Amino acid sequence: MAKYRSEINEAVERVFNSGNLVLGSEVASFEKEFANFLGAKYCVGTANGTDSLEIALIAVGAGLGSKVATCANAGGYSSTAISCIGATPMFMDVELESRNITIESVKYAIKQGAQYVIATHLYGMAIRDIDQISILCKDNNVILIEDCAQAHGAEISGKKVGTFGSISTFSFYPTKNLGGLGDGGALITDDDELFVKLLKLRTYGWGEKYRVEIARGRNSRLDEVQAAILRVFLRHLTLDNEKRLQIAQFYNEQIQSVEILKPQWKEGQFVAHIYAVASSSRNSILEKLSHAGVGYAIHYPITDHHQIISNNKDLSLMNSELLSNSIFSLPCYPELTHEEMCVVVEAINSK
Structure with missing residues (x-):
């Protein structure tokens, strides 16, 4: 971090001089730059990675009684988000070598009634079968959400994680490969309708200020200071x-x-x-x-x-x-x- 101090100071100064601290040009620029880095169409900044998981689940229609398959060896972050929206976690086992889920574990979860799958790329290791898992989910009308909180930049066959599912989530907690100097998160999608939903869900469900157009919205926004700092770290x-x-x-x-x-x-x-x-x-x-x-x-x-x-x-x-x-x-x-x-x-x- 110290080696980038001058760039960070310049970025923070830029925010202070702008007078805009929330959802301004730094957030918009970071969202565009991070989406381009991943090869995705849209990025929506949020307050943290767990909020991103909750918002992603809500955006794709998960809620009370929904069955969401996830791994059980990743610290509880996905299962926390699942429980917070009233859904039911269904736990999949992982393979020993990669510590990630496999297409076989997803097949079994779907047979057991999973409607949604959260695929966590654990420790920075891209799930080996993620491309096949994506096809499997589409063929079975199961929504795939990628949890990329630990895998910024990892890829399979030249395609970066975060671009295989209907929607994906990232965390920018300070210890991450791409981490800010505080909390932060993001949602990634190529779907035009989902993108509009995500914009509303991160800000109370508003379509325009004070006009609620979608239920279960949050107050979960990436701030300008963190966005400016993340733009620095993204370059490196x-x-x-x-x-x-x-x-x-x-x-x-x-x-x-x-x-x-x-x-x-x-x-x-x-x-x-x-x-x-x-x-x-x-x-x-x-x-x-x-x-x-x-x-x-x-x-x-x-x-x-x-x-x-x-x-x-x-x-x-x-x-x-x-x-x-x-x-x-x-x-x-x-x-x-x-x-x-x-x-x-x-x-x-x-x-």
Whole structure:
């Protein structure tokens, strides 16, 4: 962040000089630039990623009693949004290698009555089957929503995530690959009618000021300061993603333990938002990291269906549960130095 300080200061100064703090030219410019980056037609800025998920669900008609399929190993963000609109989450299992859903898990969910599917590109890894999942959903009149909160810039076969579903959502929380200096989010679509709905839903349901034209609207807008800052970071996103990927590749090459399941990816598929590995010896490895002064995290320690508020505790999701008991994340961000990376690897490889 510090390396972009002068650009950030210039962007913030531009906002202050404009006198416009909400839904002004910076938001409009960022929406256009981010849509162009993705290869999408429309972008609608929002207050955060979770609001984006809720608004997306409302825009496509989900509500009380709707069945929405999602994964259970991604921190609970999608299931929170599903529950907040009165819909029912249906949890899909994931594959161990990518930690993402597959076309088989979506097929099973559709057979079980899913009307909507939220496809989360977890850890910055694009879902391998997302193009096939998109076709499957269309063929079965199921609405596909992509959750791209961790996958800014990831792609499958040259097509960026966020452009496969009817609608997609992004988060710009500060830790994201494209993150602001506060909260922010966005919705992406190529559908003209959905675009108009999204504009209304983010601002109380207004068609024009004080005239409510659509129910269940929100007060969820991206502010001018964050939009201006995001425009700066967007210019550097591709290079920063490359730096993250170099770190992930270094870890993959240098970590020697055969007990550790490391991520594997094809060109363009992974933007290394989180470098997560899995091991049945997690506790002993974390002890070694702590002893070496290396930070780590567990993304995520509790599956959604095992949360205390869940009505699905008896559901068996073998891979998701296995991952929750073995997954952990290593430092992976553009500012990480080679020396720091070596400390991480040495700690893990130590006997």
